[in-house]
Amino acid sequence: MEKEKSLPEKDAVELEITENQPAELINQVEGEMDEIKHSLPDEKQVEPDTQSESSTDHDLINEAFLPTETESVEATLKDENIDDPASDLDQMDVMVPITSVSSSEGHKIEKKSVEKIKTEKYVPVDDDDNLSDISYDDVDIDSYSREQIVEALAEIVNETDISLIKKKITSLKVAFLRENKIAREKKREEFIAAGGNIEEYVTDLDNIEEKFKALFDIYKQNKAKFNKSQEELKLQNLELKKQILEELKVLNNSEETLKKTYDEFKILQERWKEIGIVPQAEINNLWQSYHFLVEMFFDKVKINKELRDLDLRKNLELKVELCEKTEELLIEPSITKSFKELQNFHEQWKKIGPVPMDVKDDIWERFKQATDKINERRREFYGDLHEEQTKNLEAKLALCEQAEELLETESNTLKEWQEQTDKVNKLLEEWKSIGPAPKKVNDEVWKRFKSLLNGFFEIKKEFYSKLKEQQLNNYNKKLDLCLQAESLRDSDDWKKTTDDLINLQKEWKTLGPVPKKYSDKVWKRFRAACDDFFNKKAKYYSNIHIHEEANLNQKIELIQKIKNYSFGADKKQNLVVFKDFQREWMQIGHVPIKEKEKLQVEFRKAINAHLEHLKINQTEINTINYKSKIENLSDSPATRNMIYKERSFLSNKISKMKEDINLWENNVGFLANSKNANLLKAEFEKKIESAKNDLALMESKLKVLNSADIG
Structure with a gap:
């Protein structure tokens, strides 16, 4: 019988103590949260401006190197779409609505007003970088020649931190495009001044232009790698901040103590500050979500004492209702159902939470008393049930012993196996009519009984398998007997064939049964062959008197022929003659029964007279007769x-x-x-x-x- 389960009083008391937060702790945490909230600055996202370079830089440079008309340098720069740090957006306003979200306490936080968040773009500079001694503002790039521009570009192009060189690269590019266009115009004018046809003028890239292009390609490659690494870093940071948001959501829904959740909140806040930049498109939504969840946590902390008292009164109402439902279980007819419901009520009790301190002990005592009565009622019920199940166990053990006896009984015939099978089925039906045994042994005793039944049917299966094999063997033997009988059906050696068929019939009877589907067919086949012969024999003997007189005369004539025969000196030939006489005598049919013995004596007398005269011993004659007999046998x-x-x-x-x-x-x-x-x-x-x-x-x-x- 299962052990009674109930909620001990001390457990309930301990549960309620852990759920009641001291007022001093609440006040302390609320004060700290106000300080934290007021000290929070607006979120500012810093992100290196590495994306302002046009993706068509290479094409633009090529275009600048081609022959041009007299367009101005300013127009060229405009068409080239050259990135200018000054043209970057210094700031942007994003409007993000904040929807209302329900807090873990079940109270909805009112929808926030739409806030405007200002984000700044910022290019970080590593003070320790080996190019930090170059002051771009102090260098007059506008006074550089093309050669000087290329040299300056070569000095910084291998720097992989694009944020350190981006501004100067842009200035060098602008200056080079301007100087290169002037140089191209000059070459063109010189060509015309020298009498050249303007339509035949072709401008090829000179050595300086080639160097500039090569260096700028290196810069673009480094910039692409730098941008890629920055994007990967921003995505990683994004995931980290999203994880913090999820943890904040869990924290807001947590039922843990205020002190514990507050400590976890401060840890999350520090982690948020330590995480770097995220993708530009996610900045505002990310900050709004963070800001909203922080506000939500503040609201949770600020649940006032009146709301807490309301919760305590509500918990009391729920526990009173559970007490009433538990007391109703005392009149529930089903013991099992009432106990399951009681377990359910205890689980609900644990989840409801604390009640006012002045009624806590009373409400618990009421619930406990109802629980004790239900448990006592259940113990009485299972006491009677255990006694009944013990009797069931004894009955089932007796059935197991009977099954063991049947398993040990040897059965060798179909009838015996059928009788044993009926007994086993009867045991199984009796088992089904018995109720369950005690739970701790119920499965064990069933496994024992089931194992015995399986063992019985396995042995039966093996018997029937062997029986089937034996029946097939009998079938093959009976088929062989059919073939032998069919080979004799047309024989007219009535005596010998009769003996042969009778022997076949005796052998048939010694064989066991054959498969049922072949039984009638093979028997009819064998019987048909036997009946065919015996019908012919009967027909023959019904007319035998007609031939007996003729056979008598033939045998008398043969005896006289033997007496008058004159044998030569060739012994071997004489033996052949005796063999022929013997065969001829055997081939003559039946004679009247009263003359049979007399004729046989006369035949042997005539033969023996010649044997004595020819000095042929009896062994030779017997051998000749035996050989004749064997040769007259049919091949079957x-x-x-x-x-x-x-x-x-x-x-x-x-x-x-x-x-x-x-x-x-x-x-x-x-x-x-x-x-x-x-x-x-x-x-x-x-x-x-x-x-x-x-x-x-x-x-x-x-x-x-x-x-x-x-x-």
């Missing part, structure tokens, strides 16, 4: 699988039989000569002989399989 996946298994079986059987024969032969060597031992020895030898015959047959069969085209 089922056949290839069967041959693979047969190879594996024979290989293992041969290895085992060789071990048994070696063991038996070793045992025979240990038997002593006695009647019983001889009997036992004879039995072992008979057993070994039979095993060797079987071994030879199996090795022959393995050779047949290895050489077969199937598998």
Whole structure:
């Protein structure tokens, strides 16, 4: 449960003490502010006059060097627009209106009358500059020749502080233009006096003119750099003064103590005085703003005691209103809402400010008592709430334990997973129906429960992922069974194919489910192949009696043919003949069941009679029969699988039989000569002989399989 928050009485008292300013301090500051105000002079902006040089100086000089008519020097100077310090505006009047601005105390300061500010242009001179010993007023530049003017210009042109040389540069320029025009007129008159045609007269720049132009270009470059640096400095100063104006605005709106704001004001005033020049266009607006903010600060300080008493009474009214609103919270049904409102009222109380000293304690006690009652009501409410939340915590911990049990339960089938999922969802629904636990553990217990649910569904997801993979694997296996069944559907080897298809069906049953979207389709495909074969088989056996008598006669004729056959001396050829007889016998269809066994005995008897006569052993015959059987197999996946298994079986059987024969032969060597031992020895030898015959047959069969085209 959260800790009760209330405003301690001592805090309120301390707040009101800090907001009440002693009368002595107010009177002292007001007296000092009057002295400051009356001592403030009008703002005068000093700025070097570096912009009066015409931007077309170079063109004007070039023009002065060109051939001219008889215009006067005075006219030339006028047309050249030569800057003359005497022609600068010594002063300018700017009318700036001052709008009314509201002070931080909420009282509007009346609109000031429009003031006229006089600004002066001023060119500062550095007394320490190395050109300070030159007194321009003592030098008679008007008496200089062009050469002397160029020499004088060369002496000062590299000075980078333009304010030190500007006046003399102007005088030298005027003097040079005048003397140069006289020199040009003289050359022109001499040309005419010498009989030259005035229309053919061309005046080129002489050496002196070239030097003057070059020197003046240096001056212009230095002046441009100087002007640029001055403009940058003025912009920096402008920003600094604007910053002070912003700080004055903040200060005027400050709720700090009068002593503190007064000290800050004096610091700002000193900083303002230390900042240099600003751009000409900003001078008056900047000063008006500064002047206005200073006046505004004076007005703030001059709030009289009656206005202060009015504020105290107004604060009292507001605090009485807060007391009434706080007392109304005692009947608010919502504990949470009443407590939030109480916090809001306490914040408002802190912001209202002091009240008259004679009622300060009483009004605070009333507010405090209402606060204490609301806090007590809240404590009782949260006491009951804590008990309920503790029960909720116990219930949620029990759900966590149940979830842990479900997480530990292993599920291996879809049905089991569905049952477990239903249980988990039931736990989640039950969790939602339980209210919150205590706040300090509520998130923790939820994280525990949520982690268990996430763990369960992660395991379920993994199961379904593996199940999906397994179902796809089953699907591929069933597709393979479909292919095998389809390869047998047209077979007429009824017995063998029936066995093969039955084996395929048994294998089908061992496979698990496939993806639902493929289940019906793959099953219908497999069943169609099986049904196709068995329908043909049924149809065949329904008509089998028609062919049995003909097959009986064919087998009787084959037996007679075997009896009458005369074999040659070529054993290999004879084995081929026996193989052909065997194949022909197998190709003949069914005979009546009552004659089947009799015919089989007659067939084996006829074959064996020839074998004995030709001295062909049974192993060779069995191998021939085995080979015939393998060759009659159809090439199909089922056949290839069967041959693979047969190879594996024979290989293992041969290895085992060789071990048994070696063991038996070793045992025979240990038997002593006695009647019983001889009997036992004879039995072992008979057993070994039979095993060797079987071994030879199996090795022959393995050779047949290895050489077969199937598998």
